[in-house]
Amino acid sequence: MSHNNFLQNLTKPPVADKHPEVLELHGDRRIDNYFWLRDVDNPQVIAYLEAENAYTAAMMQHTESLQTKLYNEMLARIKETDLSVPYRKDNYYYYLRTEEGKDYPIYCRKKDNLSAPEEILLDENELAKGHEFFSLGVFDISPNHQILAYSVDTSGSEQYTLFFLDLTTNQLLPETIPDTYFSFAWANDNQTVFYTKIDDANRPYQLFRHTLGTDTDADVLIYEEADELYHLYVDKTRSQAYILMSLRSSITTEVHYLDANHPQGNWQLIHPRTTGMEYDVDHHSDYFYIVTNDAATNFKLVKTLVASPSKVNWQTVIPHQEDVLLTGISLFANHLVIYERKGGLETARVQNLSTGEESNITFPEPTYEFYEGNNPEFNTTILRFHYTSFITPQSVFDYNMETQQRELKKETEVLGGYDRTQYQSEWLMATAEDGTKIPISIVYKQGIKKDSQNPLLLTGYGAYGSSYPATFSSNRLTLLDRGVVFAIAHIRGGEEMGRKWYEDGKFLQKKNTFTDFIACTEYLINQKWTASDRLVITGGSAGGLLMGAVMNLRPELFKAVVAHVPFVDIVTTILDTSLPLSAMEWEEWGNPNDPVYYDYMKSYSPYDNVEAKDYPDMLITAGLNDSRVKYWEPAKWTAKLRELKTDNNILLLKTNMGAGHSGASGRYESLRELAFEYAFILDRLGLGTRD
Structure with missing residues (x-):
């Protein structure tokens, strides 16, 4: 067969043969034509996944030069040979470094001072060989x-x-x-x-x-x-x-x-x-300090003597606050660091345990991410933390808990002359169906006009109480510099606005997550940030479930969808407790053995709700060795979409045959995967040929 004929055959989507399986529960008979794709030991399954990969490669062949360009552009911004900020533990300074051309970090230390000879502890590149x-x-x-x-x-x-x-x-x-x-x-x-x-x-x-x-x-x-x-x-x-x-x-x-x-x-x-x-425990002198939600939706801090730690002896240190989420604490010899979330943003305050005096750690940008760094030493007055935003690269600070002075130890260098003044971020508020205000973090290049002409990439997650961080990405500049606006919908199911924000997006209120995302989409369109034919959405894992759900509900709102390792066959998966995480998921989504939860979950399950209608362009990814979202969920979803969708839009499944939930592990291959995704997005937006 000639190469051209081979490609012509590949440009026909692979067909997954139907091997119907009947699943019965609560009198409901569900015919699953693609249940057979679960058998990873079946050569036909591997052949099908490889055929899908070949089809995807053929359909994206015209973007190969763009992928190379994007890869080189993103790589050129990265300081490939670099060094982390060393942290001290006893008489040693520990750090890691990277070397140009090597995929993985090298772990090192020096004794007594930073001028001492380097000792290599572990070289991941050597361990990864083969x-x-x-x-x-x-x-x-x-x-x-x-x-x-x-x-x-x-x-x-x-x-x-x-x-x-x-x-x-x-x-x-x-x-x-x-x-x-x-x-x-x-x-x-x-x-x-x-x-x-x-x-x-x-x-x-x-x-x-x-x-x-x-x-x-x-x-x-x-x-x-x-x-x-x-x-x-x-x-x-x-x-x-x-x-x-x-x-x-x-x-x-x-x-x-x-x-x-x-x-x-x-x-x-x-x-x-x-x-x-729930409760988390830390220790200081004669006491355990405990962060708990006992009679405290947004959590509170208590302490108790180590000798008598039972709940009857707990003494309140920080009471519950209706409008502030206590996210955690850190204890040092003479200081207590209190991490909180107010109005959707992270803050911290430091309390001197001897005097009771407090100082606040605050930040000026409208949306950002802040978290504790590596602080192994107990007897110290220095708190190391990390700060980043859409505009500020990853930054490492040392904060003196006595003097309240902060020292910037390192800001990740962006090669090629990054100018932060060329970009703008905002914190917006959409209105959900029930009147709830939903935050949106947004970033764009200066000069963008709200005229409905902007391409926009919107993402979200909305599950497990995980708040979606607004972090810097030098790779994202590749999109921003081409006029793409980037936004995060901080929808219910996360914890951005407090613990209730999470509770209102799980169990029998899970659909709030999806309608919140749609409300954010409509807000961005109505405010003329973009238009439906210029809007791409993306999400991974539970965020992939979000992609499937909103696409089933309102497919006309989106030009294209990128779903990474999507958790889309939720009912079948959670019923199978032999799979990782399934039983634990009962406390997030509900137990489908209960007819009430079964019916509710089935009503939004992306796989169960695929219909004969038009869908946007789609790129779906999977990992053959994924233990969290098994490869067959995206594979089955793709097959069912191919069977039922009525449009001629592109539908691609890309399975990494040697990786798991997070895709490629090496930094260069990970960058190639991202270049592929960006090429798909830009191509679907008609920006594939723009310099």
């Missing part, structure tokens, strides 16, 4: 700085193998531990470690104790969580005094603690799980 995918999980150094515990995943399935490296000899210890999760803690004896193992559904459910130099078969099982709603995590307080075992469902927490100086000792319970009650 693997299509590489991800580092645990990276935790023993209290005496002599042993490095690290774990790796080389498939994207989030199944990690744990290793121990002797930093004095640079030799691996003989023991390796497979099927671990990326939570871990050292005891203070430098010999005992605690790690978590996963079950067949990738759920961390067991806590083990291991002593270095002993056979891992002799490791002691400390705890096994039988309830599939709960995940198990292990961690250590900054004070280094206690190891914490946290058992968490989506809405309930139970924490146990152990004296880190006595790893063979008995674990103690702080408070038994109470459905709907």
Whole structure:
């Protein structure tokens, strides 16, 4: 067959043969023609995914020069050989660096001062050799700085193998531990470690104790969580005094603690799980400090003596506030850092534990992202934090908690002469169907006019209480400089406007998430920021579910849709508790074994609501090894859309055959994936040939 004929055949969309499966629940018979795509061991399934990839490549072949141009343009803004800001722990300064041409970071340290010789601890590039995918999980150094515990995943399935490296000899210890999760803690004896193992559904459910130099078969099982709603995590307080075992469902927490100086000792319970009650624990001197939603929707801070941690002894430190969400705390020897969210934006205040005096950390831009950096030391007056916005590149600050002075340690360099004065960001408010004001973060290049002619890329998430951050991206300049406006819809289901914002976008109120997004879309069109034929939307995972839902509801609003690893077959997936996360999802979306939730979830499930009508242009992505959203969800959705849609618009499925939920792991291949996505967007907007 000639190359031209081969391409002509490829430009016909692959057809997924129908192998109907009948699913029955509550008297409802659901015929799923594409259930067979779940069988990853079936050669026909792999052949189908590869055919879809070939079709996608053929349909995007005319953009290959654009993809190359975009890739080179984005790469040219990145300082490929770079160095992180070192952080101090005891007598060592730890940092990582990158080198031009290498995909992964190199972890290093220096002893006593930054002029000392460099010691390379771990080079991810060496570990990644021979693997299509590489991800580092645990990276935790023993209290005496002599042993490095690290774990790796080389498939994207989030199944990690744990290793121990002797930093004095640079030799691996003989023991390796497979099927671990990326939570871990050292005891203070430098010999005992605690790690978590996963079950067949990738759920961390067991806590083990291991002593270095002993056979891992002799490791002691400390705890096994039988309830599939709960995940198990292990961690250590900054004070280094206690190891914490946290058992968490989506809405309930139970924490146990152990004296880190006595790893063979008995674990103690702080408070038994109470459905709907969440709490996080930190330690200072004789007290545990606890952030909890107990009788406090937006959370409050309490403290209790370590010797008597039960709830009856909790003393309120920061009471519940109706208009302020307490997002967390950090404890240092003489300071308490309080993280809050007010009016949708993050703030912090620092309290001197000796005097009670407080100082505020505030920022001037209308929308931004702020979070704590690496602060391993307890006895310090310096708080490291990160700040970024649509316009300000990632910046690292050291804040003196005594003097209230902040020092900029590093702002990520953007090569090529980035001029922040050429860009503008705003915080807008749309109005939802029920009158609720929905925030929108927006950024654009100076000179943009609101005349309905602007191309616009709108994104959102709206699930799990995750607030969508307004961060800087040098890659995004590629779109902004071509006149594309970028916006985030801060819809309900996130936590931008407080805990109720989340509660109003889950369970039987989940549809608020979708109608909020549509309201934001209509607002941007009505305010002449853009028009429907100039509007592209994008979202990933639960944000991919959002894409599918709004596309089913109002397909005419959008020119094109990009859905990354979309969670679109929600009813079937959550019913299958053998899959990772499924049972835990009952506390986010509802339990479909209950007819009320089943009917509600089915009424918006993107896969179940595909209809014979026109849909926008679409790019859908998947990862063959994805353990969070299995590859078959986007594959089945694509097949059903091909079967039913009545338009001639482009529909592409692109499956990464060697990666998981987050796509390619190497920074250069990740950039190529983004160049492909941007090429699709610009091509659909008619901007593919614009310089």
